[in-house]
Amino acid sequence: MVTATKTLLKVKDLYAQFTGFGGARVVRAIDGINFSLDQGETMGLVGESGCGKTTTCHAIFRLLPPAGRIVSGSIEFDGQDLMQVSDGEMRNIRGRDMGMILQDPMASLDPLFTIMDQVAEPAHHHRGIRGGTLRERVVDLLRSVRIPSPEVRMREFPHQMSGGMRQRIVGAISLSGGPKLIVADEPTTNLDVTIQLQYLNLLRDLQQETGVSLIFVTHNLGIVAKMCDKVAVMYAGKIVEQGSVRDIYNNPRHPYTQALIQSIPRLGNKDPLYVIPGQPPNLAELPTGCAFHPRCPFATEKCINEEPPYVSFGDGQESKCWLSVEDAKNG
Amino acid sequence: MADALLEAQDLRKYFPVTSGGMFSRVKGYVKAVDGVSFSVYPGETLGVVGESGCGKTTTSKLVLTQEAPTSGSLIFKGKDVAQLRGRELKEYRQAVQVVFQDPFSSLSPRMRVGDIISEPLEVHSLMSRQGIKNHVGEVLELVGLPADVSRLFPHEFSGGQRQRIAIARALATNAELIVLDEPVSALDVSIRAHILTLLEELQKELGISYVFIGHDLAAVAHISDRIAVMYLGKIVETAESLELSNNPLHPYTKALFAASLPSHPDEDREEMAISGEVPSALNPPPGCHFHTRCPYYMERCSEEEPRLKEVSQSHTVACFLY
Amino acid sequence: MASDQILVTSPPSGAEHVSAVAHRSLAILREAPKLPVGIILFVALVAIFAPLLAPHDAETSVKPIKIFAPAIYAGGTWDTALGTDFQGRDILSRLIYGARTSLIIGLLGTVFAGILGVTLGIVSGYMGGLWDQVIMRITDAKLALPSLVFGIFLAAVLSPGLWTIILILMIVFWTRYARVIRGEVLSLRERDFVKLAEVTGAGKIRVMFRHILPNIMNTAMVLFSLTVGVAIILEASLSFLGVGVPPPTPTWGNMLADARPTLISERWTLTVAPGICIMLLVLAANLLGDWMRVRLDPQLRNR
Numbered sequence: 001m002v003t004a005t006k007t008l009l010k011v012k013d014l015y016a017q018f019t020g021f022g023g024a025r026v027v028r029a030i031d032g033i034n035f036s037l038d039q040g041e042t043m044g045l046v047g048e049s050g051c052g053k054t055t056t057c058h059a060i061f062r063l064l065p066p067a068g069r070i071v072s073g074s075i076e077f078d079g080q081d082l083m084q085v086s087d088g089e090m091r092n093i094r095g096r097d098m099g100m101i102l103q104d105p106m107a108s109l110d111p112l113f114t115i116m117d118q119v120a121e122p123a124h125h126h127r128g129i130r131g132g133t134l135r136e137r138v139v140d141l142l143r144s145v146r147i148p149s150p151e152v153r154m155r156e157f158p159h160q161m162s163g164g165m166r167q168r169i170v171g172a173i174s175l176s177g178g179p180k181l182i183v184a185d186e187p188t189t190n191l192d193v194t195i196q197l198q199y200l201n202l203l204r205d206l207q208q209e210t211g212v213s214l215i216f217v218t219h220n221l222g223i224v225a226k227m228c229d230k231v232a233v234m235y236a237g238k239i240v241e242q243g244s245v246r247d248i249y250n251n252p253r254h255p256y257t258q259a260l261i262q263s264i265p266r267l268g269n270k271d272p273l274y275v276i277p278g279q280p281p282n283l284a285e286l287p288t289g290c291a292f293h294p295r296c297p298f299a300t301e302k303c304i305n306e307e308p309p310y311v312s313f314g315d316g317q318e319s320k321c322w323l324s325v326e327d328a329k330n331g
Numbered sequence: 332m333a334d335a336l337l338e339a340q341d342l343r344k345y346f347p348v349t350s351g352g353m354f355s356r357v358k359g360y361v362k363a364v365d366g367v368s369f370s371v372y373p374g375e376t377l378g379v380v381g382e383s384g385c386g387k388t389t390t391s392k393l394v395l396t397q398e399a400p401t402s403g404s405l406i407f408k409g410k411d412v413a414q415l416r417g418r419e420l421k422e423y424r425q426a427v428q429v430v431f432q433d434p435f436s437s438l439s440p441r442m443r444v445g446d447i448i449s450e451p452l453e454v455h456s457l458m459s460r461q462g463i464k465n466h467v468g469e470v471l472e473l474v475g476l477p478a479d480v481s482r483l484f485p486h487e488f489s490g491g492q493r494q495r496i497a498i499a500r501a502l503a504t505n506a507e508l509i510v511l512d513e514p515v516s517a518l519d520v521s522i523r524a525h526i527l528t529l530l531e532e533l534q535k536e537l538g539i540s541y542v543f544i545g546h547d548l549a550a551v552a553h554i555s556d557r558i559a560v561m562y563l564g565k566i567v568e569t570a571e572s573l574e575l576s577n578n579p580l581h582p583y584t585k586a587l588f589a590a591s592l593p594s595h596p597d598e599d600r601e602e603m604a605i606s607g608e609v610p611s612a613l614n615p616p617p618g619c620h621f622h623t624r625c626p627y628y629m630e631r632c633s634e635e636e637p638r639l640k641e642v643s644q645s646h647t648v649a650c651f652l653y
Numbered sequence: 654m655a656s657d658q659i660l661v662t663s664p665p666s667g668a669e670h671v672s673a674v675a676h677r678s679l680a681i682l683r684e685a686p687k688l689p690v691g692i693i694l695f696v697a698l699v700a701i702f703a704p705l706l707a708p709h710d711a712e713t714s715v716k717p718i719k720i721f722a723p724a725i726y727a728g729g730t731w732d733t734a735l736g737t738d739f740q741g742r743d744i745l746s747r748l749i750y751g752a753r754t755s756l757i758i759g760l761l762g763t764v765f766a767g768i769l770g771v772t773l774g775i776v777s778g779y780m781g782g783l784w785d786q787v788i789m790r791i792t793d794a795k796l797a798l799p800s801l802v803f804g805i806f807l808a809a810v811l812s813p814g815l816w817t818i819i820l821i822l823m824i825v826f827w828t829r830y831a832r833v834i835r836g837e838v839l840s841l842r843e844r845d846f847v848k849l850a851e852v853t854g855a856g857k858i859r860v861m862f863r864h865i866l867p868n869i870m871n872t873a874m875v876l877f878s879l880t881v882g883v884a885i886i887l888e889a890s891l892s893f894l895g896v897g898v899p900p901p902t903p904t905w906g907n908m909l910a911d912a913r914p915t916l917i918s919e920r921w922t923l924t925v926a927p928g929i930c931i932m933l934l935v936l937a938a939n940l941l942g943d944w945m946r947v948r949l950d951p952q953l954r955n956r
Contacts, residue, residue, distance in 0.1 A: 222592025
């Protein structure tokens with residue numbers, strides 16, 4: 001991919017862990033992940049619960065819970081290493097340069113403040129916009145997320161909004177500071193399907209207007225297929241495969257990705273689903289070698305004992321599997 | 332065709348809305364379920380699709396006798412459920428079981444798995460203690476869990492395993508109809524296929540009927556034989572699952588299909604994003620409830636209510652376009 | 654991390670399971686704060702083995718009817734290490750036997766209050782409607798009365814005695830349980846497992862005591878430990894005011910009451926000794942209750 005676009009976010013060899021029970025137990029929630037995201041690009045971070053995808057976003061915002069910490073690695077965002085900036089500067093970066101959209105819009109909005117107050121806050125705080133300009137900005141933001149008659153609705157409170165409107169308002173808040181990156185953590189799980197479609201279309205339109213980069217954290221492969229340019233599949237704290245969405249769907253290299261794609265029901269097709277045997281692993285007691293080997297139909301002796309390396313296939317597709325090593329050798 | 336196992340005839344459930352306070356007056360009614368008819372045949376799966384507030388949950392409550400219908404009737408094996416008393420009502424409750432969406436909430440955290448599964452048997456005192464114990468082992472094996480997990484507590488299991496336990500409980504009384512209320516929505520993707528496949532196998536083996544309620548069209552279409560699409564308390568379209576997926580007729584069904592996400596980035600899909608949100612059930616639009624959001628709106632739609640009409644064999648739709 | 658949500662892939666066998674449970678309970682006990690547990694265990698042991706530990710009989714005079722100073726002062730003897738009260742009864746022995754009455758009254762009063770309060774709380778929360786209205790209005794009315802005044806009133810109406818005090822504590826404290834438990838039941842009632850039991854055809858009694866009760870036991874235990882302390886204080890207050898356990902039975906409150914005339918003289922042991930006992934026991938009960946509140950609440954655990 002030879003483009004003139006600038007890399008916005010580059011995560012390199014990131015390790016993060018949680019310590020529990022007075023340090024007696026260490027859970028490696030993120031275990032050496034690498035990815036990068038260009039300006040205006042959309043990436044899907046896919047995986048099952050407990051695979052470390054939410055921890056990854058929290059790490060980007062440096063907002064890990066008290067029990068967790070980043071052990072090593074670097075997060076380069078917009079030319080600066082986020083691991084080096086001070087806590088105060090980091091607070092400015094959040095909200096101003098990065099926004100977040102969470103799963104539950106009702107929990108994300110403060111019931112005691114008007115919509116206007118909440119949408120205005122990042123613009124006021126981080127961009128120093130005041131008075132009439134601020135009001136105009138709020139109206140513009142609300143209009144851009146398709147809130148009808150924004151001048152009236154902005155004086156109302158969250159409980160007066162419907163579920164879809166609340167989630168759109170959360171979107172407006174995340175845009176308010178004029179960020180370069182928005183991380184959306186399962187943003188549509190609580191929405192109805194027709195509202196979900198409206199919301200996803202809205203996000204795509206906003207992205208085209210503002211050129212913001214998006215990271216979609218989701219377990220829904222449909223959202224990835226619809227929205228994303230590239231995708232990273234996480235399993236047990238590692239990215240097992242990444243690449244452009246088309247490459248991943250047309251030619252998934254890693255058995256886990258293959259299985260995930262085959263295990264979702266498709267419309268108009270009643271063939272039996274592929275069932276991935278077993279359960280997602282417990283991060284505290286990971287299997288040896290490749291963490292996916294107990295569930296993998298192609299597992300060999302080597303997979304049990306040795307962890308596979310990343311294999312690059314050009315075009316940015318990367319897979320972490322011994323089969324891919326063979327594939328690469330055979331061209 | 333054989334006789335229906337369960338038949339709903341013009342089922343209605345209106346919830347009164349009061350002005351609040353001690354001497355409240357009834358201000359109006361939420362027509363949660365408004366004239367719904369369907370039938371479930373032995374060994375078949377009826378899918379019910381719709382967005383929040385469409386009445387699918389209330390319908391399941393009516394089937395489970397959690398709520399009594401305002402009017403209309405449910406006929407189970409030729410008998411009106413509302414008339415059942417004593418032993419017959421008990422038998423109905425054994426025959427009709429439910430699996431809820433969230434397996435973390437549907438299993439009592441302080442009871443052992445064996446006690447959870449055997450509760451329906453104890454309540455109806457169907458077996459001796461040893462018989463119950465053996466039976467619990469049997470149903471656990473049916474859902475693919477070893478019999479000795481009956482000693483453990485629910486928190487020792489993952490979501491998928493818990494949902495298996497919930498299914499085992501539903502099977503314990505030899506249920507003939509299981510209401511599946513979004514049984515896979517709360518599960519991980521790789522586990523959904525486990526549960527859907529398990530449900531299909533159990534149906535083949537035991538000949539149970541399912542009412543599968545969901546909003547994920549692809550999953551509902553996958554498991555169901557027939558699908559009923561609901562919007563604001565009414566069924567707007569029913570058809571065989573494949574027929575509905577390939578040839579949706581009602582504009583709302585079309586919108587639902589258009590809104591369901593692609594399974595491949597290159598998948599070409601008719602974009603039919605309908606505007607607006609579901610109107611309040613307290614004050615639904617007159618005529619066809621969908622007309623406020625419908626791209627094919629005609630004047631007639633806001634004046635007259637369309638009735639379900641058979642357009643081809645076993646495909647009915649309530650829309651003036653047909 | 655939320656360890657209890659992590660799955661087990663192979664369930665442990667029977668023997669392993671039992672030992673695992675035992676192991677876990679031991680681990681929890683080891684986690685418990687040392688000081689309060691130590692104090693409570695000590696008082697409990699003293700109460701149980703009172704006849705062996707007490708140097709004298711607690712209810713009869715061992716010396717001439719007169720206050721004797723503790724052993725460390727002139728005129729005191731090691732025979733009565735903490736001295737005697739105005740009737741010449743050994744203070745140490747009375748403290749030891751007093752632990753018995755105080756503990757029995759505190760524990761039984763709280764347990765009975767708990768049983769009544771939990772039952773009514775569950776009924777009120779689960780049945781709703783008229784049940785809820787009636788029970789909650791009674792608790793409202795009860796909470797509007799100061800416990801001590803209400804306790805004195807009851808003690809004055811009923812004939813004094815150990816069981817009367819226990820009854821009073823029960824009447825005074827059940828509302829604390831009922832209130833909190835009802836609130837918890839209101840949210841439990843909406844959980845799917847309760848609905849599932851109802852769909853199955855389980856009766857109301859079964860749902861309340863088989864499904865809801867086990868899930869509010871944590872809260873009930875915490876309330877219990879927090880109420881024990883207050884109950885002991887109320888018992889002491891009633892005895893101090895002369896409407897508690899009738900003399901000569903020693904309770905810490907009675908001992909305080911007996912020492913009232915000498916409150917300002919230099920016979921400090923008469924008031925300070927039972928006072929310290931009450932304070933330490935109540936403090937221990939409260940600390941333990943606070944620890945349990947955190948330990949049993951999965952949301953506060955592992956913080």
